[in-house]
Amino acid sequence: MIEISNMCKVYKMGDTEVKALNDVNIKINAKEFVSIVGPSGSGKSTLMNMIGCLDVPTSGSYILDGKEVSQMKDDELAEIRNCKIGFVFQKFNLLQKLSALENVELPLIYQGLNAKEVRKRAIEALESVGLQDRMHHRPNELSGGQQQRVAIARALVTKPPVILADEPTGALDSKTGLEVMDILRDLHSTGNTIILITHDNSLAMQAKRMIKIHDGEITEDREVI
Incomplete structure (x- = not known):
């Protein structure tokens, strides 16, 4: 699913x-659950x-689901993101003026699906995370845990091959974090590949495989027992 080879990223600051x-160098197979862990x-x-x-990297190769993406332009990357990757962020990144249902519908609208299919799939995604009774509520009417469930439903709705969760429990209390x-x-x-x-x-230990990174280098890559 993912093959990263000799990847370097250099930022210029003055x-x-x-x-x-x-x-x-990292390889991640389809249907794996992998954590990438490291300090700030x-x-x-x-x-x-x-x-x-x-x-995009400064150098090196990145093959995602069979496509080399490391040299793609912004519009090509946007299309890959919308089709291949579902994002779950620490701060949810929901649009406050939209309902939970409307937030989940957005990625499908960008894909150009018809309104009936968009609504059907968004409802199914919210049902899959247990929010069928809250889908018409706006984010400020939902708890942190419920907002993260909306974010997960939004990540799932396009049926992407990869779910990328960035500190998904960081804004939640410990009990709600465990639920997520x-x-x-x-x-x-x-x-799903997570x-x-x-x-x-x-x-990180709750995944099936843990990759540790420090000072920009992979220091450990092992199965979690």
């Missing part, structure tokens, strides 16, 4: 060059941006 990623400044956010096609992790595990059990980005080792 006359100084900062190497955020240094010769990173380790390069995990940069790596997430590369995996999520939010940015249960949802991610359920999604994995039904065949990539969890976190600074929390205990959270």
